[in-house]
Amino acid sequence: MYFPILSMMLSLPLVGVFFTTLVNKYDTENPKILALTFTVLNFLLSILLWFNFDRNNDSYQFVEKYEWVQSFDIAFHLGVDGISIFFVILSAFLMPLVVLYSWYSIKKRVREYMSILLLLESLIIGTFCSLDLLSFYICFEGVLIPMFLIIGIWGGTNRIYACCKLFLFTLFGSVFMLIAILKIFGDTGVFSIIKLSNINIPEPTQLWLWAAFCLAFAIKIPIFPFHTWLPDAHVEAPSGGSVILAGILLKMGGYGYLRFCIPMFPYACQYFAPLVGILSIIAIIYASLVALAQTDIKKLIAYSSVAHMGIVTLGFMALNPYSLTGSVVQMLSHGLISSALFFCVGIIYERFQTREIAHYEGLISLMPLYSSFFIIFSFAAIAVPSTSGFIGEFLVLVGVYKNHPLYATIAMLGCILSAAYMLWMCGRVFFGRISELLGLETKIELKLLQKKLLLTIPEKIILFSLAMVIFFLGIYPQPFLNPIRLSVNKLYLTNLLNL
Amino acid sequence: MNILAILPELLLAIFGVLGILLGVFFKNNSYTSLMILAKIAIIISMSLLLLLPKDPTIIMNGFFINNYFVIIVKIFLLSGCLLYLVISHRSLVDNNLSHFEYPILIIFSLLGMMVMVSANDLLSLFMGLELQNLCLYTIVAFKRDSPLTSEAALKYFVMGAVASGILLFGISLVYGLTGVTNYASLAKFFEGGSQNAAVIIGVLFIFVGILFKLSLAPFHTWTPDVYEGAPTSITMFIASIPKMAALGVLANLAFYPFLNLINHWHFLLVSVAILSMVLGSLGALRQDNLKRLLAYSAISNMGFTIMGITTGITYGLHSSILYIFFYMLMILGVFACILNMSHRGHKINFLKDLRGIGKHYPGTAFAFTFIVFSLAGIPPLPGFFIKIYVLQSVLKQHAYGLAIVAILTSVVSAAYYLSIVKFTLLDKVTSEEMENRLNPKHSNYAIIFSLFIIIISLALVCINPDSLLIVLPN
Numbered sequence: 001m002y003f004p005i006l007s008m009m010l011s012l013p014l015v016g017v018f019f020t021t022l023v024n025k026y027d028t029e030n031p032k033i034l035a036l037t038f039t040v041l042n043f044l045l046s047i048l049l050w051f052n053f054d055r056n057n058d059s060y061q062f063v064e065k066y067e068w069v070q071s072f073d074i075a076f077h078l079g080v081d082g083i084s085i086f087f088v089i090l091s092a093f094l095m096p097l098v099v100l101y102s103w104y105s106i107k108k109r110v111r112e113y114m115s116i117l118l119l120l121e122s123l124i125i126g127t128f129c130s131l132d133l134l135s136f137y138i139c140f141e142g143v144l145i146p147m148f149l150i151i152g153i154w155g156g157t158n159r160i161y162a163c164c165k166l167f168l169f170t171l172f173g174s175v176f177m178l179i180a181i182l183k184i185f186g187d188t189g190v191f192s193i194i195k196l197s198n199i200n201i202p203e204p205t206q207l208w209l210w211a212a213f214c215l216a217f218a219i220k221i222p223i224f225p226f227h228t229w230l231p232d233a234h235v236e237a238p239s240g241g242s243v244i245l246a247g248i249l250l251k252m253g254g255y256g257y258l259r260f261c262i263p264m265f266p267y268a269c270q271y272f273a274p275l276v277g278i279l280s281i282i283a284i285i286y287a288s289l290v291a292l293a294q295t296d297i298k299k300l301i302a303y304s305s306v307a308h309m310g311i312v313t314l315g316f317m318a319l320n321p322y323s324l325t326g327s328v329v330q331m332l333s334h335g336l337i338s339s340a341l342f343f344c345v346g347i348i349y350e351r352f353q354t355r356e357i358a359h360y361e362g363l364i365s366l367m368p369l370y371s372s373f374f375i376i377f378s379f380a381a382i383a384v385p386s387t388s389g390f391i392g393e394f395l396v397l398v399g400v401y402k403n404h405p406l407y408a409t410i411a412m413l414g415c416i417l418s419a420a421y422m423l424w425m426c427g428r429v430f431f432g433r434i435s436e437l438l439g440l441e442t443k444i445e446l447k448l449l450q451k452k453l454l455l456t457i458p459e460k461i462i463l464f465s466l467a468m469v470i471f472f473l474g475i476y477p478q479p480f481l482n483p484i485r486l487s488v489n490k491l492y493l494t495n496l497l498n499l
Numbered sequence: 500m501n502i503l504a505i506l507p508e509l510l511l512a513i514f515g516v517l518g519i520l521l522g523v524f525f526k527n528n529s530y531t532s533l534m535i536l537a538k539i540a541i542i543i544s545m546s547l548l549l550l551l552p553k554d555p556t557i558i559m560n561g562f563f564i565n566n567y568f569v570i571i572v573k574i575f576l577l578s579g580c581l582l583y584l585v586i587s588h589r590s591l592v593d594n595n596l597s598h599f600e601y602p603i604l605i606i607f608s609l610l611g612m613m614v615m616v617s618a619n620d621l622l623s624l625f626m627g628l629e630l631q632n633l634c635l636y637t638i639v640a641f642k643r644d645s646p647l648t649s650e651a652a653l654k655y656f657v658m659g660a661v662a663s664g665i666l667l668f669g670i671s672l673v674y675g676l677t678g679v680t681n682y683a684s685l686a687k688f689f690e691g692g693s694q695n696a697a698v699i700i701g702v703l704f705i706f707v708g709i710l711f712k713l714s715l716a717p718f719h720t721w722t723p724d725v726y727e728g729a730p731t732s733i734t735m736f737i738a739s740i741p742k743m744a745a746l747g748v749l750a751n752l753a754f755y756p757f758l759n760l761i762n763h764w765h766f767l768l769v770s771v772a773i774l775s776m777v778l779g780s781l782g783a784l785r786q787d788n789l790k791r792l793l794a795y796s797a798i799s800n801m802g803f804t805i806m807g808i809t810t811g812i813t814y815g816l817h818s819s820i821l822y823i824f825f826y827m828l829m830i831l832g833v834f835a836c837i838l839n840m841s842h843r844g845h846k847i848n849f850l851k852d853l854r855g856i857g858k859h860y861p862g863t864a865f866a867f868t869f870i871v872f873s874l875a876g877i878p879p880l881p882g883f884f885i886k887i888y889v890l891q892s893v894l895k896q897h898a899y900g901l902a903i904v905a906i907l908t909s910v911v912s913a914a915y916y917l918s919i920v921k922f923t924l925l926d927k928v929t930s931e932e933m934e935n936r937l938n939p940k941h942s943n944y945a946i947i948f949s950l951f952i953i954i955i956s957l958a959l960v961c962i963n964p965d966s967l968l969i970v971l972p973n
Contacts, residue, residue: 138878152925175906
């Protein structure tokens, strides 16, 4: 039965936007219910997508092509393969969680917030499904406006600076990618990646085009020198916005590299591999060291995001099936782990209105369930085995060690630092005596305070489901690894083997 | 046969004259009726253009040409002008500027523009240009008792006169050295290119005369002052319609008589484009007057548009004309939002007056943000698609430096568009109370109408721009 499931997943949130904007301006309940309905429907569609996905097939599935401009043969091309299906499912999974989280935390202009979230979901799924350069670019850059609005309207005290920086910095990279896309179209006459992966672009041109594409992706991922927008954006964003930013938007850069740079510019990828490798290692070590020095929990997790994405780009350096599979898995697991960590930070920020580590101590006595979740997610961030973080990191390091043992060794040393800042933060925040900020003397007050600080149902659902998926991915990753491995092998065999 | 081709212009001329008579004899209430008559005249003119046979005709002894390209440009002009009249009707009443001369001057200006675009001869070009210019100078000075407006009008007049003088000098040089002013004869004359420096200087002077109208650097210095000084509804006019006409004329000149001289005027247009984009984007960063900011953004956008003409291929011409058409619509939309705000009691002169609009007037704020982001060129809004069309044509000719300057200045421009959106949406609550006057449907209707038009244009872009394929007059 043919069912245009991808375009349905794309258009369902847009229908949701339409209905959400019709709601009364002062209504706070209906937009949330509408948004939750549409995001959960989209998630169910993604489950349907997963079940109908042929796991032994390494080509694009559910391909849909809509002719756009006849005379230049530009079409709107959708399709998933082993790599992109998990990003689609991840986005569809995270969005209802974001809506759930914002249930109690967004109090003003709820209608606009929910419609922006739904629009964002549509654009994100468009980015991960699109098989042609132009629609990828439109969705890739189209997420800028919703993120600008989310950070600018519902963000923290310094939000204007953060959202303008995010917007202009990302726009700067993207326009170079636009020039490269238009040049490719001018030279070859196609936008579709399926045709482009079979066309050989001459090598000097490849280098320039790679540089243009990679500037855009480097700012998005973010790779070391271009990461400066990330801490500001994360600190000032509302927690739901941080989750989307860290969990999904960062992955667009990595996914774009895998989907577009490697098939189109294999020579350039190999030519610049040492550069990518060195920048990744700097990212891992430098970002971890900076995270070690942070006093704001959210900024610490933001820098840990930079470090984890450094591992992803390290995988892009080695260009063998192990490391590329590892990059994809690391992206997926980082999506889950950072989202979980940002949710956690948002929960305590809701309650105590501060994110400073110095203000917290002994939280484990006050919020035991929450603390156990946070510590579990910290372990996942450190890449402890049996969590998904381990699978990703291990595969990347194995792959990199195969070709460049020195890089792998240095990166591994960098990974130790992630344990340092995470465990130190957990130790300071959770253990020890209850701090003066929470100021209580007797045991009875303790019980009262515990009751007041209980996790609400939406928060429990979010944390529990994220923890479940992280452990499932960590203990039994096979169902996820197979399709990824197949598609990555196909990528490797068609493009990288004959270099 | 002879008359049919020029019927739309004749109609406008008849309306203009009749309008003067009506206005003089029925002085008191003639503004509204003349505005309605003007709109009707434009609609009839447009339908005549669409219905009459569109085969290329040259009439009036070679002075007037009518082919696909010219008809398309004229239709764009007329539709833009119609939208403009609808939007500005009420705001002139609000500002006590509802004199009957206004629609007549607009119609005469439009007539001048149409004659200019259909010109097949350098002299009729000059004729149309002067008619348009004189009406424009008068319209800019419409607010007689304001010194700011008078200063702006005087600046416009003096600099415009100099530009017309340069144009005429160029025409006389070309005539003196070639002996003809007809486009067809000029095209034949320059068939194998030319090495005569004097003639080339003449051609360059002709271009300069037109570039002034397009507010391109370094002939842009009138733009910020005139935009700021003129009353807002009249700024809306000079920001949109004459630019379209001037680009139509420039395209005609560049691709018809002087196409084979492309090696000589290519450098002029490229340097003007780069200078405009850079000066326009940098100049706007420090502005706090909204109209001056829009003036610098116009300079930048015109630089972007002219890039398409520099390519010298049909693709580039097509993309330029489409770009300026959409730009015209977007500028009409921006000013429509501003006029709506001032109609509802909230005058917007400075950027900081934009505060609180997102909260109190959400509909207008949404339209405003949509159009401003579209001007910045962010996908998936319509402004993005026309930008990539122009960039595409530039890259086809391998002008990578030009493309990179274009995108870099795009990013810089995004900064000030973003600041406009920031003031509108990202609230810094204003303490003064905003009076909400009675809001008759008319103002809102104009906004909704223009936004509707812009969304329809998005659909057009999405479906198939083949329907707008322009055939060159060659």
